[in-house]
Structure formats: structure tokens, C-alpha cells
């Protein structure tokens with residue numbers, strides 16, 4: 107079975123491909139005979155996230171909005187896992203164009219080609235941010251979409267387009283919606299690698315607003331396992347939430363990161379809150395647990411310690427990247 111994976115030079119897609127090619131956490135990896143990665147290599151894509159010498163891996167640099175390239179690659183694909191996206195909320199606030207283009211038009215370009223070539227299944231990787239903020243309780247897959255940032259709105263749009271190809275054309279589309287991921291190789295504009303890289307250098311970290319915003323955290327390997335369970339055992343046209351079960355306010359997260367990096371609260375600078383900052387994201391993932399046997403396997407404390415150790419030991423990966431953004 108030939109799998110086309112988009113955006114796999116980035117944080118989560120590359121973890122997914124590494125797991126697929128190195129038998130381990132991703133289930134039934136052996137069934138995948140070849141993986142082709144399509145990635146534009148934007149600022150967020152890094153070739154050194156992938157083992158390009160692997161005999162079962164091919165890499166194509168290009169844009170998911172390029173219909174000819176997408177058509178050519180889709181002709182060889184049996185299944186698709188679609189990670190490629192503009193993924194940073196702050197960037198969507200200062201410029202939404204690339205988000206609408208890649209996340210919406212790019213997804214539609216892939217779906218058209220998938221339909222034309224009759225691919226078996228198309229897993230669209232999305233986010234809990236499409237549901238918007240929730241003061242208490244947690245969203246299920248049945249809850250309405252209420253995205254607030256341009257990033258979340260572009261992902262919600264792409265979810266709807268993807269699902270419409272199932273309802274209208276019968277394409278086997280499956281959508282995953284996951285909470286915040288952490289782990290190695292995350293671009294240091296996102297809160298955990300931004301804080302870790304600055305704290306390891308003894309610098310300051312910017313904390314938005316009063317720091318009370320709450321996020322649910324999941325190790326990237328658990329997310330990848332969830333995505334593959336959906337690819338293998340999910341049902342066509344269905345949405346699966348994937349949650350982590352570790353809800354933390356940014357203040358609590360900062361405390362943990364300061365401890366892990368040997369920093370102090372003197373290094374924390376409170377900055378003006380992000381525009382339209384969602385207060386809390388929370389999702390139920392009972393459906394993935396009941397239907398697919400999904401369960402996070404990585405414990406947050408050890409996963410975070412391991413992640414901090416990775417950044418400590420891999421300065422050459424992140425030092426050349428200048429974040430220039432707040433968390």
C-alpha cells in the first residue's frame with residue numbers, strides 16, 4: 107500500500123512518518139510498503155526531520171495547491187494522510203492569506219485529486235481549535251464549530267470541505283481533531299519549544315495576558331498513534347477527537363518548564379494578550395477510545411522531561427531558527 111503524507115517535513119507529520127518507517131508505536135506499519143512525502147518546505151518544514159535515505163521513503167518538494175504536482179503524486183497513492191498546513195495562530199493574526207490558501211484551497215486541491223484517482227481513504231488531520239473556547243465541560247464530535255482565530259477558521263473550513271467530499275462524492279474521508287501537541291522537533295515559535303529554547307539560554311519568556319488560558323497537552327507520538335488508528339480502523343465520513351487528558355493553564359505549564367530548564371519566575375515577562383485568545387480548549391475522545399481503542403500512552407511528566415532533554419541535546423536543530431514571536 108502506497109501512502110501519500112503531506113506536510114511531513116513538519117513537527118507532527120515527520121513524527122508520523124518516522125513511526126511508520128520504524129516499526130513501533132504506529133499500528134500495522136508493515137502494511138505500508140512505501141511513503142511519499144509532499145511538503146513545500148515553508149519556514150516550518152525541515153528536511154532533517156526525515157531519513158531521506160530510507161528505502162521506503164520518497165520526498166517531493168512542492169505545494170499542495172499545485173494541481174499538476176498533486177495529481178501526479180496522487181496517481182500513485184492508495185491512501186492519504188494530510189498534515190500540511192499553516193499552523194501557528196499568531197501568524198494567522200498578522201496575515202491570514204497563507205492560511206486560507208494552504209489550509210482551504212490546498213486541502214480542496216488534494217481532495218479533487220484523491221477523487222479523480224479513486225484513493226481508498228483520505229485522513230484529514232485537524233485540531234480541537236475548530237470548536238472554539240469552552241468554559242467548562244468538553245466538546246464532542248457532534249458539537250458545532252465555532253472557530254475564533256483565522257487559523258482555526260481555516261482548519262474548520264478545510265474540515266467541512268473534506269467532509270463534503272464524503273457526503274457528495276462518497277470519498278472515504280476521515281477527520282481527526284487533536285489537542286495541543288508537544289515533543290521533539292516542534293518549531294520554536296510554539297509555546298513549549300519557545301520557552302525551553304529561551305530558558306536553556308538563560309533568556310526571558312513572554313507569557314500572554316494573565317497566563318490563565320488552559321490547553322490540553324498530548325505527546326506527538328500519541329497523536330500519531332491516534333491518526334493511524336483512524337486511518338486503519340476509522341469509519342468513512344466520521345470525525346474522531348484525540349485528546350491528551352493533561353489540562354494545564356499556561357501558568358502551570360510555565361512553572362513546569364521553569365523547573366525542567368532550571369529557570370526562575372524572574373525570567374517570565376507578561377505581555378499583552380493575544381488578540382481573540384481562546385480561554386480553554388477541551389474535547390471528549392470517547393469515540394476514538396471506544397471504537398478504536400485509542401489511549402494516550404505517554405505520561406506528561408516524563409514526556410515533557412524527555413522533550414526538554416531533546417532540546418538540550420539538539421541545539422544545532424533549533425539554534426539557527428529565530429522565532430521572533432510570542433507564545
Ligand code: NAD
Pocket residue numbers: 112113114115116117118119144145146147148149150151152168169170171188189190191192193194208212231232233234261283284285286287288293
Ligand atoms: P508544522 O507547522 O510543524 O508543519 C507543517 C508542515 O506543512 C511543514 O513541513 C510545512 O513545510 C508544510 N506546508 C505548509 N504549507 C504547505 C503547502 N502549501 N504545501 C505543502 N506543504 C506545506 O505543523 P504541525 O504542528 O506539524 O501540524 C501538522 C498538522 O496537525 C496541521 O494540519 C495542524 O493543523 C494539525 N494540528 C497541530 C497541532 C499542534 O499542536 N501542533 C494540534 C492539532 C492539530
